[in-house]
Amino acid sequence: MTDQLLADIHELVSCESRSDDLAAVARSADVVARVGARRLGCAPERIVLEGRTHLRWRLGEGPTEVLVLGHHDTVWPMGSLATHPSEVVDGVLRGPGSVDMKAGLAVAFAAVAALPDPAGVTVLVTGDEELGSPSSRGLIEAEARGCRAALVLEAAADGGALKTTRKGVSLYRVEVTGRAAHAGLAPADGVNAGVELAHQVLALTALGDPDRGTTVTPTASSAGTVTNTVPARAWVAVDVRVPDAAEQDRVDAAVRALRPVLPGARVEVTGGPNRPPMETAAELFDRAAGVARRLGLPELRGTAVGGASDGNFTAGVGVPTLDGLGAVGGGAHADDEHVLVAELAPRRALLTGLLVDLLTGDGADR
Known part of the structure; x- marks a missing residue:
């Protein structure tokens, strides 16, 4: 599983996607679509808004129960791969956009692919989050409305904590x-x-x-x-x-x-x-904590952070939202951006377990 995740992350990171470069974002969308289709077994819908490419996988025939949300644009200048190549050294994966948040996309695809039945899940990957989501906000809010939960694959907070509250x-x-x-x-x-x-x-x-x-x-x-x-x-x-x-x-x-x-x-x-502020969805966090206990994973922690994400939008339309479910690492937007390889498989397992819990109603141990 980890080798597959690493291969997918390398493929995603190796296609640069600075938010304000429309051609780069379009090329990245092609790569994300290819990786996602390989894992999910179907091609996404391509939604181009104001020249920016967003991707949506609606799985199953019924309504969406859970929105899995991420973005493929980055803040890194074009040409950054020359000085910050995608590579793994001593259990640490590095590369522009690796932790924010292309590793999170790979985790999302792997987690949804592991579901016995993914019906009811929508995976939405946008291409302008780093700019404040000017073209995708309406799309995100429309996809979230009526969902049981929104799960955001931004990187974890320090120590792997989930992001339960955002300003x-x-x-x-x-x-x-x-x-x-x-x-x-x-x-x-x-x-x-x-x-x-x-x-x-x-x-x-x-x-x-x-x-x-x-x-x-x-x-x-x-x-x-x-x-x-x-x-x-x-x-x-x-x-x-x-x-x-x-x-x-x-x-x-x-x-x-x-x-x-x-x-x-x-x-x-x-x-x-x-x-808008993303307020704590206590019941949703308790579900995730229960899943972690049943899987034998370390006890989950939640934390409040000052940074914003597209989770603010899903919470703003009244949908319980849990963020920071993506990669564990650090250095987002900085020279030391990195992902801890050993944490990839546990994050995938946590997300799959939480999706099963939400889709089936299992999880009495909460």
């Missing part, structure tokens, strides 16, 4: 318009957009609430064009992470209520909530 995400762009003037001859004639932006950055930062776990983080920014001119324009991007919907609403209202401090300046806010 909601809001993304904004705050643009400031001032008035240009010569910085040496007549600076008082200008309205300094950079200074106004500084006021806005301080106001934004003050919206965070450490006690609640709410963060409001100004990130990329720019002001002005040349060194001897009072800047007429400036902007800042803002990343917001919140624990619950009430906090998301509070921060959204506050950001939209921003007003200029300097006379003559204008402030415009665009953007808004991107992903």
Whole structure:
């Protein structure tokens, strides 16, 4: 089983798939479709939205009971395989996108293939998750509605923990318009957009609430064009992470209520909530923990994480969601991205067991 998983992961990782390269994502979709069809015994539906290729396997004739969800796009620049080849050394598999989340896709295909009867399972693999799922969000939400559960194959948290809670995400762009003037001859004639932006950055930062776990983080920014001119324009991007919907609403209202401090300046806010919070589905986690006990696997742990995934969307439409069921490893998006090979077969067994439990209602030991 492990050799088969490794072969599939190598095939997937060896096709680079940076999210913003439509041709690369299309090539990757071909590879994912080939690997998935080999394991599941049927070809997927190809769904192209805004030029991005998503893949869907609906198994059986009846309605979907469980959605198995993943993505095949990555953040890695094209050409990264030259410096980060797909390889296994001393029980550690490395390569761009290996843990986030191509190993998770291989685990998903193997787990579903091991089911006595996969009817009722839909496997959805999207191609724009790393961008915030702009084209696939509606598809994900539509596939999830009415399901008993959504199982997300993002990488596990530290130590193999499942991700039971994720913060909601809001993304904004705050643009400031001032008035240009010569910085040496007549600076008082200008309205300094950079200074106004500084006021806005301080106001934004003050919206965070450490006690609640709410963060409001100004990130990329720019002001002005040349060194001897009072800047007429400036902007800042803002990343917001919140624990619950009430906090998301509070921060959204506050950001939209921003007003200029300097006379003559204008402030415009665009953007808004991107992903709702993923709240804990306690019963679903208990099911998974019961499956792990029956299989003799280490005791499962659940944890809350600040990062978002497509699991936020499935939870947002009211479907119990469990995330982090993919590979155990670390270094997502970083030079040390890696997968622990010894954990692949246990993760496959856990997912298969949980799917059986959900599809048949077995699992009294919860």
